Amino acid sequence: MRKKLAPYWLILPGGLWLVVFFVVPMIAMVNVSLQTGSLETGFQQTFAWHNYVDMITNYHTQLVRSLVYGLATTVITIGLAYPMAYWIAFKGGRHKSSYLFLILLPFFVTFVIRTISWQFLLADNGIVLGNLKDWGLLPESFHVLATPYAVVGGLVYNFLPFMVLPIYVALERIDRTLLEAAHDLFASRREAFTKVVLPLSLPGVFAGVILTFVPAAADYVNAQILGGTGQVMIGNIIETLYLTNSDYPDASALSSILLAALLLGIFVYAKALGTRDVLDASAG
Amino acid sequence: MSLDKLDHRNEKGWALKAYTWVVIAWLSLPILVMILFGFNNTTGRFNFVWQGWTLQWYRDLFAIPDLTTALENSITIAVIVTIVSAVLGTMIGYAMGKYRFRGRAMLDLMLFANVAAPEIAMGTGLLSLFLTLGISRGYWTVVIAHIMFDIVYVAITVRARMSAYDRSLEEAANDLGASSFTTFRLVTLPILMPGVVAGALLAFALSIDDFIITEFNAGTMQTFPLWVYGSSRVGTPPQVNVMGTLVFAFGVVLVIANTLWLRRSRKRQAVRAA
Numbered sequence: 047m048r049k050k051l052a053p054y055w056l057i058l059p060g061g062l063w064l065v066v067f068f069v070v071p072m073i074a075m076v077n078v079s080l081q082t083g084s085l086e087t088g089f090q091q092t093f094a095w096h097n098y099v100d101m102i103t104n105y106h107t108q109l110v111r112s113l114v115y116g117l118a119t120t121v122i123t124i125g126l127a128y129p130m131a132y133w134i135a136f137k138g139g140r141h142k143s144s145y146l147f148l149i150l151l152p153f154f155v156t157f158v159i160r161t162i163s164w165q166f167l168l169a170d171n172g173i174v175l176g177n178l179k180d181w182g183l184l185p186e187s188f189h190v191l192a193t194p195y196a197v198v199g200g201l202v203y204n205f206l207p208f209m210v211l212p213i214y215v216a217l218e219r220i221d222r223t224l225l226e227a228a229h230d231l232f233a234s235r236r237e238a239f240t241k242v243v244l245p246l247s248l249p250g251v252f253a254g255v256i257l258t259f260v261p262a263a264a265d266y267v268n269a270q271i272l273g274g275t276g277q278v279m280i281g282n283i284i285e286t287l288y289l290t291n292s293d294y295p296d297a298s299a300l301s302s303i304l305l306a307a308l309l310l311g312i313f314v315y316a317k318a319l320g321t322r323d324v325l326d327a328s329a330g
Numbered sequence: 331m332s333l334d335k336l337d338h339r340n341e342k343g344w345a346l347k348a349y350t351w352v353v354i355a356w357l358s359l360p361i362l363v364m365i366l367f368g369f370n371n372t373t374g375r376f377n378f379v380w381q382g383w384t385l386q387w388y389r390d391l392f393a394i395p396d397l398t399t400a401l402e403n404s405i406t407i408a409v410i411v412t413i414v415s416a417v418l419g420t421m422i423g424y425a426m427g428k429y430r431f432r433g434r435a436m437l438d439l440m441l442f443a444n445v446a447a448p449e450i451a452m453g454t455g456l457l458s459l460f461l462t463l464g465i466s467r468g469y470w471t472v473v474i475a476h477i478m479f480d481i482v483y484v485a486i487t488v489r490a491r492m493s494a495y496d497r498s499l500e501e502a503a504n505d506l507g508a509s510s511f512t513t514f515r516l517v518t519l520p521i522l523m524p525g526v527v528a529g530a531l532l533a534f535a536l537s538i539d540d541f542i543i544t545e546f547n548a549g550t551m552q553t554f555p556l557w558v559y560g561s562s563r564v565g566t567p568p569q570v571n572v573m574g575t576l577v578f579a580f581g582v583v584l585v586i587a588n589t590l591w592l593r594r595s596r597k598r599q600a601v602r603a604a
Contacts, residue, residue, distance in 0.1 A: 056425035057437060060418035060481045064440055067478040071455030078458040130353055133346040147585070148354045154581035155361050156539050158555045159574045162562050163360030166367075166378060173380070206357065256446055264448030267541060271562055281450050281542075288454060288546065298458055305451035312446050 072305070079298035089294060097299040105283050105300060112280040113307070115194070116263025119201040120209075123258050124251060126202070127209035131250075132243075135217035146214065149207050157204065161271045164200050165191065168272070192274025200268035205261060209254035216250025217243070252315065260308050280304055361578065368571030375565035387568040394569055400557035401573055403469065407553065408537040411476040416530040418477070419484025423529070424522065426485070427492020444482040452479065453546035460547065467549030475547045476537045483536060484529035491525025524592055531588060535581060 079097055083089035102109070134145045152160055167174055168190045178184045190196050220243060228238040266281030273279075280300065287297035367377050371384035392398045422441075426434065444452075456475050460467055499521070503513040541555040548556060554577075558570050 050431075053425040053429035053431040053434075056421040060422045060485065061437060061440075063418060063477060063481060064444065067456060067459075067474055068444055068452065069440065071452070071459040074459040074462050075451070075455040078462065126353060129346055130350045133343075133350050137343055137346065143589070145350065145354075149357060151361060151582075152357050153535060153539070154578045154585075155364060155574055156541075156555050156558065156577070158541055158558045158562070159364055159570065160360050162558065162566055163363045165562070167360065167363060169378060172378060203357070203360075206353075260446060260448050264450045265542075266450070267559070270559075284450055284454060285545070288457065294458070294461060298454060301451050301454040305448065308448055308451075309443070309446070316442070316446075 075298045075305075076302055078294050079296075079302050081295045083295070085292040094295065097295050098303065101296060101300045101303060105280065108278055108280045108283050109303070109307075111277075112263045112304075115198055115201065115279065116259050118198050119205060119262040120255055120259045122198070122202050123206050123209040124254070126206060127213055127254065128247075128251070131210050131213035131217055135214050135220075142218075146211070149210050152204075153207065158267060158271075160204060161200055161267055164196075164203065165271050168196055191272060192277065194273075194277055196272040197269050197277045197279075200272045201262045201265060204265075204268065205258045208257040208261075212253035212257065213247060213250040216247045216253075220246045256312055256315070260312070263308065264304060364571050365575045365578075368568055368575050370568060370571075372568055377566060377568050377571070387572045391569055391572055394567060396552065397554075397557055397567070397569055397573070400552040401554045403551065404538050404554040407469070407473055407476060408534050410473055411480055411537045412530050412534045415477050415480035415484050415533045416526060419481040419529060419533070420488050420522065420526050422481065422485040423488025423492065423525070424518070427489045427495060428497070441482050441485060444479060445486070449540075449542040450546075453543040456543070457546045467547050468551045471547045471549070472544050472551065472553065475543050476540060479540075479543065480533035480536060483532050484526070487529035487532060488522060488525040491522055491528075495521055524595075527588060531584065538577065 077091070078089070080091060080093045080095065081089040082092045082094045082097075130149075134142055138145050155163075166172060169175065170189045170191065171179070175184065175188065175190065179186055179188065190199075224242050224246075225238055228242050233241065263279075264281050266279055266285050269277050269279040269282055281304075284297050284300050284304070287293045287300065291297075367380075368387055369383050369385070370377055370380055371382040371386070372379070373381065422437070425431075426437065453475070456471075456478070457467070460471055465471065495518075499517050500513055503517045504510070508516070539555065540553075541559065544553055545556055545559070552560075554573065558566060561567065561570065
């Protein structure tokens with residue numbers, strides 16, 4: 047009997063913490079999202095479903111933009127990360143962990159500082175553009191900040207390691223004898239890649255997609271620091287509604303919409319793969 | 331294999347190697363800028379143009395009281411959060427690695443949802459809870475929030491380590507008359523330790539770096555990232571670069587020390603086994 051209860055005692059404190067401060071808050075958020083009122087008059091529960099309609103009507107541009115930026119970020123990071131992960135896994139030799147360490151270096155610098163560094167690097171008259179303009183290589187009016195390129199570039203920069211790691215882990219796990227077998231069976235290098243390596247690395251790519259797409263689409267720091275009025279993302283709207291306007295119901299409704307949109311996608315996605323794969327890959 | 335095929339292969343290897351280094355350089359660029367401009371002899375409010383070397387900002391590191399307080403908050407929060415989540419997370423990771431039990435799939439789903447959920451949803455959700463309960467936001471609400479996501483990362487790291495865990499070792503200890511506590515202390519914990527340490531390091535890094543969840547639940551309390559974010563509109567002072575550099579150096583040293591320690595203990599194990 048004691049043996050049977052052992053796992054429950056072990057997971058009780060942490061599990062309770064997660065239920066109270068992770069699961070219950072999601073319910074609290076939906077609860078707040080259906081209220082009406084203001085900070086002055088107080089908020090009442092009126093089951094105001096129209097909050098959701100209002101939010102989609104008012105902010106569908108930013109919502110769609112966030113999903114597009116998130117998708118663009120994901121596609122670009124796959125393209126950038128895969129060759130690197132491949133080279134490190136197959137040709138990294140005994141320096142594999144050193145390469146991974148170098149790729150993880152940005153994580154030792156605060157996310158906000160990293161993004162501010164890019165703002166500084168890309169400034170209209172900063173050390174990059176300023177010099178190029180002085181040398182007459184760029185017109186005076188050229189700018190990168192406050193364009194979609196700056197925001198997506200910042201997102202790619204910040205989330206690239208999240209794509210490299212799971213792909214690397216998946217490639218590293220591939221049994222090398224499978225490649226020899228492919229070779230012995232007269233597969234060309236291209237065939238060995240497309241028929242053996244690529245399919246076996248897909249779970250890593252899938253994990254990377256989740257770890258990149260979700261935080262990128264829901265981010266507002268890059269849009270705030272590197273973007274302008276034309277690059278406002280849904281996160282910026284939620285931040286303003288919640289923390290500046292104290293419009294809790296609308297902010298919660300918008301956050302619920304974003305969460306629903308992203309989670310729905312993920313669960314369909316994870317169902318096809320099994321959550322263990324994704325979790326294992328994300329744990330490295 | 332023909333010669334030209336060999337050549338081709340080498341060429342490809344070189345291209346990929348060069349490419350990898352270019353991306354690593356690109357990833358390191360903002361870090362170099364941060365470090366360099368901590369030494370900039372700047373005078374105005376904006377630390378944008380190189381004016382020559384100085385150590386002034388290292389001397390005047392704590393000249394901005396609000397920034398100093400913010401950094402202190404970040405560090406003490408990260409320490410508290412790391413200790414609590416290392417303990418609670420290890421318990422979950424160990425249980426999941428060792429036992430099959432009812433509700434395990436639910437727990438698995440909750441961990442997965444926590445990793446996959448966007449930070450902004452967790453941040454606004456927790457804020458909604460605190461608002462509903464009338465709890466004012468500050469230092470301790472941020473501690474609660476950080477533990478909430480750090481438990482999960484420790485649990486996953488420890489569980490991954492459990493796959494290297496051999497159940498028969500615990501059984502052997504039991505057969506030799508060790509109590510279950512002694513078995514845990516002398517057999518299980520040493521095996522789990524690298525996973526626990528890795529999880530704790532990750533927890534510390536995630537806590538000290540967190541921005542989004544913190545912003546929603548900090549009230550008027552400032553942490554280092556929050557202060558820096560606020561300063562980005564009015565000009566970030568060079569002390570931020572210096573603090574960022576010191577935190578960076580501390581993290582790098584810690585990880586290298588951990589790697590060396592792991593390598594040594596592995597060697598010792600190998601010697602013992604031989």
